[in-house]
Amino acid sequence: MPVHNAEIADLFERLGNLLELEGANPFRVRAYRAAARTVRGYPESMADLVGSGADLHQLPNIGGDLAGKIQTVVETGRLPLLEEIESRVPGQLSDLMAVEGLGPKRVRTLYDELHIRSVEDLRRAATSGRIRALPGFGEKTEQKIIAGLDNLSVRKGRTPLPEAEETARSLVAWLEACKGVREVTVAGSFRRRKDTVGDLDMLVVAGKRSGVMDRLRSFDEVREVVSAGEKRATVLLRSGMQVDLRVVAGVSKGAALLYFTGSKPHNIAIRRLAVDRKWKLNEYGLFRGKRRIAGRTEKEVYGRLGMAWVPPELREDRGEVEAAKRRRLPKLVRLEHIRGDLHCHTSATDGRLSIEKMARAAAKMGYRYLSINDHTRHVTVAGGLDADKLLRQIEAIDRLNERVDGITILKSSEVDILEDGSLDLPDDVLRHLDFTVCAVHYGFGLSREKQTERILRAMDNPCFNILAHPTGRLIRERAPYAVDLPRLMEGARERGCVMEVNAHPARLDLNDEGCRMARDAGVRVVISTDAHSDSDLRYLRFGVDQARRGWMTAEDVLNTRGVRALKQALRRS
Ligand code: DGT
Ligand code: CA
Ligand code: CA
Numbered sequence: 001m002p003v004h005n006a007e008i009a010d011l012f013e014r015l016g017n018l019l020e021l022e023g024a025n026p027f028r029v030r031a032y033r034a035a036a037r038t039v040r041g042y043p044e045s046m047a048d049l050v051g052s053g054a055d056l057h058q059l060p061n062i063g064g065d066l067a068g069k070i071q072t073v074v075e076t077g078r079l080p081l082l083e084e085i086e087s088r089v090p091g092q093l094s095d096l097m098a099v100e101g102l103g104p105k106r107v108r109t110l111y112d113e114l115h116i117r118s119v120e121d122l123r124r125a126a127t128s129g130r131i132r133a134l135p136g137f138g139e140k141t142e143q144k145i146i147a148g149l150d151n152l153s154v155r156k157g158r159t160p161l162p163e164a165e166e167t168a169r170s171l172v173a174w175l176e177a178c179k180g181v182r183e184v185t186v187a188g189s190f191r192r193r194k195d196t197v198g199d200l201d202m203l204v205v206a207g208k209r210s211g212v213m214d215r216l217r218s219f220d221e222v223r224e225v226v227s228a229g230e231k232r233a234t235v236l237l238r239s240g241m242q243v244d245l246r247v248v249a250g251v252s253k254g255a256a257l258l259y260f261t262g263s264k265p266h267n268i269a270i271r272r273l274a275v276d277r278k279w280k281l282n283e284y285g286l287f288r289g290k291r292r293i294a295g296r297t298e299k300e301v302y303g304r305l306g307m308a309w310v311p312p313e314l315r316e317d318r319g320e321v322e323a324a325k326r327r328r329l330p331k332l333v334r335l336e337h338i339r340g341d342l343h344c345h346t347s348a349t350d351g352r353l354s355i356e357k358m359a360r361a362a363a364k365m366g367y368r369y370l371s372i373n374d375h376t377r378h379v380t381v382a383g384g385l386d387a388d389k390l391l392r393q394i395e396a397i398d399r400l401n402e403r404v405d406g407i408t409i410l411k412s413s414e415v416d417i418l419e420d421g422s423l424d425l426p427d428d429v430l431r432h433l434d435f436t437v438c439a440v441h442y443g444f445g446l447s448r449e450k451q452t453e454r455i456l457r458a459m460d461n462p463c464f465n466i467l468a469h470p471t472g473r474l475i476r477e478r479a480p481y482a483v484d485l486p487r488l489m490e491g492a493r494e495r496g497c498v499m500e501v502n503a504h505p506a507r508l509d510l511n512d513e514g515c516r517m518a519r520d521a522g523v524r525v526v527i528s529t530d531a532h533s534d535s536d537l538r539y540l541r542f543g544v545d546q547a548r549r550g551w552m553t554a555e556d557v558l559n560t561r562g563v564r565a566l567k568q569a570l571r572r573s
Pocket of ligand 3: 188
């Protein structure tokens with residue numbers, strides 16, 4: 001069974017953490033973390049790439065040394081450098097760094113003074129009050145560590161959807177190849193496209209004696225069989241993710257799919273409709289007395305209950321049941337509606353490829369346009385573009401547009417919103433762009449009031465068009481900054497500004513609720529990938545998932561329009 005991207009990423013993260021504990025060069029530490037991020041969110045599996053002889057150097061943040069390490073892990077399942085370091089310091093110390101409030105220095109102290117090597121050690125020491133006595137810790141820090149530990153288990157329990165997808169893909173293929181298995185579907189939050197999933201709920205349509213349970217047990221990723229009967233099983237995978245599997249008969253397939261897709265509140269709401277008619281609805285079907293009156297397809301069940309079929313993304317009991325009864329469900333946006341990407345980076349700053357290469361990649365995907373959004377100066381990591389450099393890039397794009405067929409390259413920038421709410425480039429430069437994408441990249445610690453004011457002030461500038469990744473969260477890495485999102489929505493609507501749905505797997509920002517908020521406030525969005533190389537352009541579908549969960553139609557999403565209509569819609573009146 002091939003090594004998953006998430007496992008490679010975990011090894012690199014561990015390596016980065018342990019190097020930091022040992023006081024290694026910060027650049028080296030950062031390089032491993034950046035590589036972990038790239039690998040974790042990459043749309044193709046490293047195992048496949050290595051297998052097909054692809055050049056891993058082309059991936060963002062992957063130099064020659066790292067490319068070699070990825071190859072080694074894929075081929076041997078091991079990372080020798082990590083093993084070497086783990087012979088000096090216990091590997092579990094890396095897990096401690098994930099506890100909020102603990103950096104490398106403190107972890108080192110805890111290890112040296114109290115011999116704390118694991119999360120369990122840490123909890124024991126904290127709850128028995130031994131940590132407060134350490135120099136530089138104190139009672140407050142001890143409390144914070146306990147809270148951090150509680151948080152950790154909450155965060156650890158869920159898997160980001162793009163990562164879960166990788167596991168699901170190989171498991172579905174594995175089960176489908178089993179004799180007697182007719183169909184395999186993943187239900188649950190996975191099918192509803194929630195941004196993180198608690199576990200995978202698999203439904204298998206199979207005849208009696210199909211052998212699917214043995215097949216599941218022999219999946220290479222299975223670490224432990226928690227329970228296994230004739231019709232249901234629960235297993236734990238090596239990644240820590242749980243899989244629930246149920247075998248269902250063809251006559252019940254729709255009812256089972258409906259039941260196990262959830263959400264629970266949605267199920268409860270539609271079961272009430274059945275009860276109102278004195279019928280019974282469960283995972284086997286819809287019953288009048290003993291007679292099954294629907295069950296083979298979801299559509300049949302919904303139809304009998306007087307409802308239109310509800311797209312799984314809407315099944316959260318947020319008004320969809322009522323809307324489905326009145327045939328008023330929104331026509332949700334689809335990936336095929338998208339005509340271009342409005343957030344990408346090039347090698348002029350921290351991207352991998354030239355403008356031309358990015359544009360040709362976008363054209364190949366069938367896009368009509370792609371905007372170039374290199375950073376302004378304030379983002380120090382890559383040395384962003386100053387006014388002169390941006391003006392030169394604008395001229396270069398004009399020339400490219402004459403030469404490159406089939407796609408329009410739009411002139412834009414990812415403009416930093418400074419702490420006082422001004423934009424990082426003068427208006428007379430910004431006016432040369434087709435539109436701006438503006439973002440907060442530092443000053444995350446401002447109070448909710450101040451952060452909100454800062455962004456609203458930036459929106460006051462008539463050159464402001466799109467707010468990039470509006471809450472700044474990084475999934476599993478950084479919580480959203482404190483900001484009054486409803487007020488930002490109101491402010492955007494009043495000023496004719498637009499919100500971004502950043503589709504990068506590390507962000508998904510706006511998330512589903514943010515999208516719904518935008519829609520309810522009458523604010524349009526764009527769905528963009530924040531691509532740093534051509535392959536990242538494929539992340540777009542993850543943004544579409546969240547937009548659909550937020551009830552958005554193609555109308556609500558401006559990059560479903562042609563280039564002229566898009567520019568028109570972005571123009572502020
Ligand atoms: P997750 O795994 O936490 O991301 O969320 P789900 O929605 O996948 O939840 P899960 O795996 O516990 O259960 C899968 C589906 O099964 C759930 O969405 C609805 C259904 N279900 C589970 N337990 C119940 C229940 O007690 N009542 C009802 N009506 N449905 C349930
Ligand atoms: Ca689930
Ligand atoms: Ca489950």
